[in-house]
Amino acid sequence: MMKLSLGKFGLNHCDLPTLFSNVAFFLRFITINIDRHYKKRIPFVNYVIVTIAAVCYIYIYVFSMFWFVFVRCRQTGDFIAAAVVFSLGTNSETYATKMIFMIIYKKTVQDIVQRYLACDKQVEKGTRFHDNLRKRLIKIKKRTMAVSVFLIVMGISYSIQPILIPGRHFAEDLYVVYGLEPMFESPNYEIALISETITIIVGTYTLAGITAFILIIIGYIEAQMLALSDEMLNLWDDAEKHYNNSKRSIAYNSTIQEEELKLKIINEHIANRLKQIIPFHISNINLLNEFETLFRITMAVEFGLIIIGTVAELLGRIENTFMELPYTLIQMYVDCFIGQRLIDASFVFERAVYDCKWENFNKLNMKTILLILQNAQKPLKLTAGGLTTLDFVSLMSVIKFTYSFYTTLQSSVG
Template sequence: MWDKLRKFGLQYCDLPTMLWNVCFMLRALTVSVDSRNPARIPIIFYIFTTVISACYFYVYLVSMVWFVFWKCRETGDVIAAMIVFSLGISSEIGPCKLFYMFMYEKVIKNIVDGYLACDAQTLKSDRFRQNLLKGLRVVKKRGLIFWMVIIGNGTIYIMKPIVTPGRHIMEDLFIIYGLEPMFESPNYEIGFLLTAGGVICTCYLPANITALLTVLIGYTEATMLALSEELVHLWSDAQEHYNKYLLEAEADNALVTSNDDIKNQIINKYIKQKLEEIVKIHTTNINLIQQIEHVFRGAIAVEFLLLITGLISELLGGLENTYIEMPFALMQVAMDCLTGQRMMDACDKFENSVYDCKWENFNVANMRTVLLMLQNAQKTMVLSAGGMTQLSFTCLMTVIRSIYSAYTTLRSMMA
């Protein structure tokens, strides 16, 4: 048991282990995306997913709609309506992503298999492997921080009414349909358990599904950075290979000639082999990212729309009332944009490394290969929200600015 828990730590940051970490957590949602582990999902997980989904549906969909569009119209409490509306809208991100996971389950399995196959065919270079693991360690740390923030946010949200004196639920203003009066037994106990189940569903889903995307896209990022280092050192590695060839020939008492033509042939043969391996890995990652973009672009677009609407509602409800909800929404927007930006940065570094590989010393055939690589590298791999905007820091700033502009406009209208 302890050995399995240790694999969730930063000491184990290779791709197979990281995917096992995420797929292990996703099995609790009855989602299986790892063909390496075709075992049946235990019945307890089906019960768990059914219970928390039912709690979520009743509290954050049925009760939210009733409270915002019926109850608050009777009471005229706009602030309560905004707070509960923001909760309902922001909570829909996880179920939306889960829907896409079920809809494209076979495609996602193929993507995961593709990444594992790519990892198994990496360059036979100690430097490449070390740089890849170094990059994956950063990716895993990023995913762990995101996971802990989202899950921690939900835990604090559930614990807040428990540690507060008196009878409280997560949002005292929120009345769950059919449980009036809310603070009398057994309505209070039922309402608290239903809301807690809904919060678990709301937080657990996006935490683990986004973690899967972070790992897959992060692997491409780490691969591009590791390949960049290989290209920068390609010419010196080729010369080192030639010197090693000379030493081996001398050790075998073979006839060694220092003819420049033979030297160039040996060096360029080595460079050709390395370039072919790099092109293959680069092309594979391009195809994998395109598949991820195809599967999740719609989910990310819906997620952004929901998060923007939710954040505007949270601001209208007052930060003093929604300060626990804000990190949940902002962290998801920021994580998607950070993941997209880091991949774009890695692709830019790869492009610069292709031009900086001392290609002017290569023969004509290898120069042509480098030119082809440069043309492919200039088509930066990107993720988008529905094909409308690329996920990047620029996108994040645009979203924040749009949220604030919409908030100030609506606030002035409500005043």
């Protein structure tokens, strides 16, 4: 039976350089290069496609959206159509925000990628730490692939539904693009349909690619924190194994001397291991801080747009926006999910530090453990512009707020 081989894109290749290489490959299709060492020219046709999609997006989902919502619908009094089209505009802006951000801060993004790779190079191959990190990166890659495929499938499904329904239809029949009336007459129909399809497919592809990049960035820190937790839990046992392997070559004059030498060898081994663990913990904190500093504005803007878009979708009625809601909610869920997993990994590490049998260590190693514990008690957090922590508590709060805001508006308008 033949098996489908994905090569470097498969789950057998889950080291960080390969993960970045996979994402970089897909991002280059939309003219984004996250690899500083990639010197080949991005094909000119890619720039043409992205430019066409950008022009179509600005005309259809920005200019025409504002005209339709604030001019056309005020004349017709069709509030439902206004809400539906406004939700389309706000939801599509999440991909545009990410795209513009990645282009403007290209050099900074490349620098962050290099710092991640430099941190990953410090992991010694063949060690338990390396193996555990690799196992967890497999889960990160599965997560990334699942989210990316879902977003792309949603985009394709949304764009091809007019073709599958009998008669002439658009992704949203309530929408009228400025200057293309009557919308269902040729050649207006063909122009609008092709323009919308290009924009939707390129937009969802862009969102999927950049979301994959963020999933890997945050997922790697999560994986390292969990792998470091395993190292902390095995500190004492590893030190005892090290002593048992080395005691055969040591001669003792007394039992007391043997016990003193045993503790000395064990604590020296623990001290050396802590010197290896601490830099990784510090690197994870610094890498997350760099990500937060760089992405905090765009994360806050996108989170706000998603909330506004969700309210607009509800006001536009589910029967009109049922294809939009999953697309919107998955973005909110993914941000909160990876934030929650990061917090969970921090708590696991904190617990591992406390459970590492530190009571058996000498005073110097105890002080080192205390220092690590103090830092570990400040959990790593992903935030939306520093305004709110992205976790499941935040997700539920946003859902409650969104629904409350929707019911308030609904009663006011209704």
